[in-house]
Amino acid sequence: MKLLEYQAKRQFARVGIEVPAGRLARTPDEAAAAARELGRVAVKAQVPIGGRGKAGGIAVVSSPEEAHREAARILAMEIRGYPVRSVWCEAGLEIAHELYLGITLDRDRRRLALILSAAGGMEIEEVAATSPERIAKLWPDPFAGPRPFEVRELAFSALALAPALTEARGRLASALVPLAQTLYRLAVDLDAVTCEINPLALTADGRLIAADGKLEVDENAEYRHRELAAELALDLEGEDGRTGEDPYEAEAKRRGLTYVHLPGGSIGCIGNGAGLAMNTLDLVQQVGGRPNNFLDIGGGANAEKVRSSLAMILSDPDVRGVFINIFGGITRGDEVARGIVQARDELGITLPLVVRMTGTNEEEGRRILAEAGIVPGTSAPEAARKIVELVGGAR
Amino acid sequence: MAILVDASTRVLVQGITGREGSFHTQQMQAYGTQVVAGVVPGRGGGETLGVPIFDTVAEAVARTGADTAFTIVPPAFAADAVMEAAAAGLRLGICVTEGIPVLDMVRATAFVAGSPMRLIGPNCPGVMTPGQAKIGFIPNHVGRPGRVGVVARSGTLTYEVIQGLSESGYGETTAVGIGGDPVLGSTFVDILPLFAGDPATEAVVLVGEIGGSDEERAAEWIRSSGFDRPVIAFISGRTAPPGKRMGHAGAIISGTTGSAQGKIDALSAAGAAVADTIEDVVRLVGERLTP
Numbered sequence: 001m002k003l004l005e006y007q008a009k010r011q012f013a014r015v016g017i018e019v020p021a022g023r024l025a026r027t028p029d030e031a032a033a034a035a036r037e038l039g040r041v042a043v044k045a046q047v048p049i050g051g052r053g054k055a056g057g058i059a060v061v062s063s064p065e066e067a068h069r070e071a072a073r074i075l076a077m078e079i080r081g082y083p084v085r086s087v088w089c090e091a092g093l094e095i096a097h098e099l100y101l102g103i104t105l106d107r108d109r110r111r112l113a114l115i116l117s118a119a120g121g122m123e124i125e126e127v128a129a130t131s132p133e134r135i136a137k138l139w140p141d142p143f144a145g146p147r148p149f150e151v152r153e154l155a156f157s158a159l160a161l162a163p164a165l166t167e168a169r170g171r172l173a174s175a176l177v178p179l180a181q182t183l184y185r186l187a188v189d190l191d192a193v194t195c196e197i198n199p200l201a202l203t204a205d206g207r208l209i210a211a212d213g214k215l216e217v218d219e220n221a222e223y224r225h226r227e228l229a230a231e232l233a234l235d236l237e238g239e240d241g242r243t244g245e246d247p248y249e250a251e252a253k254r255r256g257l258t259y260v261h262l263p264g265g266s267i268g269c270i271g272n273g274a275g276l277a278m279n280t281l282d283l284v285q286q287v288g289g290r291p292n293n294f295l296d297i298g299g300g301a302n303a304e305k306v307r308s309s310l311a312m313i314l315s316d317p318d319v320r321g322v323f324i325n326i327f328g329g330i331t332r333g334d335e336v337a338r339g340i341v342q343a344r345d346e347l348g349i350t351l352p353l354v355v356r357m358t359g360t361n362e363e364e365g366r367r368i369l370a371e372a373g374i375v376p377g378t379s380a381p382e383a384a385r386k387i388v389e390l391v392g393g394a395r
Numbered sequence: 396m397a398i399l400v401d402a403s404t405r406v407l408v409q410g411i412t413g414r415e416g417s418f419h420t421q422q423m424q425a426y427g428t429q430v431v432a433g434v435v436p437g438r439g440g441g442e443t444l445g446v447p448i449f450d451t452v453a454e455a456v457a458r459t460g461a462d463t464a465f466t467i468v469p470p471a472f473a474a475d476a477v478m479e480a481a482a483a484g485l486r487l488g489i490c491v492t493e494g495i496p497v498l499d500m501v502r503a504t505a506f507v508a509g510s511p512m513r514l515i516g517p518n519c520p521g522v523m524t525p526g527q528a529k530i531g532f533i534p535n536h537v538g539r540p541g542r543v544g545v546v547a548r549s550g551t552l553t554y555e556v557i558q559g560l561s562e563s564g565y566g567e568t569t570a571v572g573i574g575g576d577p578v579l580g581s582t583f584v585d586i587l588p589l590f591a592g593d594p595a596t597e598a599v600v601l602v603g604e605i606g607g608s609d610e611e612r613a614a615e616w617i618r619s620s621g622f623d624r625p626v627i628a629f630i631s632g633r634t635a636p637p638g639k640r641m642g643h644a645g646a647i648i649s650g651t652t653g654s655a656q657g658k659i660d661a662l663s664a665a666g667a668a669v670a671d672t673i674e675d676v677v678r679l680v681g682e683r684l685t686p
Binding site: 105380 | 494496500501502505532534537547548549550551552558575579602604612631633635636639642643651655671672
């Protein structure tokens with residue numbers, strides 16, 4: 001769950017991290033009012049995706065009239081598929097230097113990493129790729145959080161390569177200690193896998209201000225942050241209910257299915273288990289077909305789940321055939337086969353259906369499928385070839 | 396020979412009275428696994444499936460000599476259950492729960508690191524030493540005692556590999572499902588050395604998938620340790636689009652990290668044979684085993 005910029009900043013402000021003065025506007029009138037109150041402001045599109053500046057989703061305005069005009073333009077935009085529902089109107093800053101301070105999950109270390117760089121303003125991945133020496137990292141003890149001396153070490157190492165900050169380094173390091181500790185605590189409290197201030201603005205008068213914010217909450221922990229999730233959903237859906245998400249993926253979410261859409265593909269894919277389901281797509285592609293989706297039907301694969309999955313996949317008119325790849329483990333193949341036949345009949349599916357089934361009671365399962373006119377297979381690559389052939393070539 | 400679990404392993408089940416917990420306990424018992432205790436806070440003194448229930452892991456260990464925990468409790472309580480098992484001094488913990496908040500696992504793995512316990516999982520299918528014991532979800536009928544070690548991130552794909560190896564007569568020493576989460580108790584580099592120390596394991600099948608860099612680290616380990624057994628690798632997710640979570644919480648390509656091709660290249664460069672299909676895995680194993 002990726003929060004919008006203004007939501008991230010609201011979280012920063014709540015814990016005492018300084019952010020620029022700003023107002024949320026959902027209409028051009030509200031944006032004009034914000035400019036009247038704050039003076040020169042940046043009008044920024046609120047979308048859960050990067051690259052909005054390049055797309056024209058940010059404008060600096062110096063009058064309420066201009067704010068009205070720019071807000072009207074931006075609010076009518078769609079940035080990489082995401083409709084802009086609101087703009088954040090923010091007072092400008094006198095920035096002396098841009099830093100980066102962020103927290104991210106480090107899978108290899110099994111910890112959160114606290115990252116500081118004097119090269120703020122750029123994507124941190126870009127800095128990491130071009131000048132990794134400009135990034136300093138710390139992996140705080142998960143129970144204690146970052147200790148003051150650790151943050152100071154981090155600060156001195158990151159600031160060493162920024163001559164402009166040499167003189168101020170002592171004062172900066174001291175200021176970064178509580179800031180880093182607060183940000184770390186916030187990340188932990190919100191179950192954030194990314195919690196980033198970029199740029200962290202050092203102002204001419206020596207204050208550290210979060211000029212932009214990125215916060216992503218772990219999906220597995222959403223149950224602990226329902227209010228945030230509800231607020232976000234409300235923000236992304238306009239009156240037309242569109243969220244900017246792929247509409248098929250949004251529908252799959254409503255159905256409770258683990259599904260990823262690959263727009264333009266012609267072969268619907270179902271597998272049980274994430275690894276097997278991913279491999280199902282790989283197999284289709286290997287033999288020259290184009291998979292339309294990833295769908296992990298999970299353990300049981302009962303008739304109801306199969307029915308819902310097939311209905312989901314077939315809602316995309318690009319799909320011209322479906323490949324179901326099942327390993328019968330504890331679930332018996334004959335049960336799965338009956339579920340597939342029942343689902344097919346209930347939905348009145350006439351498109352080609354190839355089912356590759358192996359595992360417990362596979363012969364019985366294949367007999368049931370064959371009798372019902374569904375192509376059964378034992379070898380996954382062969383079954384993939386079969387569906388590609390039936391759908392009529394690759395593209 | 397075997398790694399991690401064998402006929403002498405004494406298992407306690409955290410969450411034994413749950414629907415899944417009870418079902419899989421019966422499956423494990425049917426396989427011959429010694430299930431010696433169940434732990435359900437507040438239900439100590441009871442009994443289920445012929446197994447005594449205790450309120451705490453510590454008590455279960457003291458009374459039954461359990462040495463391994465099978466953790467199958469809901470996600471909100473799982474990390475705490477793992478830490479309880481580690482604190483009680485168990486040798487091995489296997490947690491199958493899917494959906495645990497990742498920062499819970501950051502804390503739990505740090506806690507486990509300060510204990511004698513080795514953790515497998517979470518979000519994993521468990522461990523099977525054919526003919527001796529299995530802990531977790533791996534279907535009872537797929538395994539057959541034999542010569543190949545299996546270590547894998549995914550579940551069903553692991554079952555397929557095991558079944559393929561069994562049907563072709565090679566069989567398995569031990570199969571370990573390490574799990575599909577981003578933060579795991581054990582990764583490939585934790586399990587491969589165990590196979591290196593097991594003379595019965597003549598080859599290892601490594602089943603990886605997109606996301607993270609565990610496969611790249613495994614490749615580095617294979618190279619630097621001079622691992623002398625053939626490694627046959629299989630990576631799923633070649634068609635996965637970047638930035639999308641493919642079923643497993645950990646199966647996501649982020650930026651330049653985690654692509655299937657990067658993993659395939661790293662493993663090939665380390666001398667592993669990388670298979671395109673499961674059928675290929677079995678064939679490549681056959682070619683590399685001495686008759």
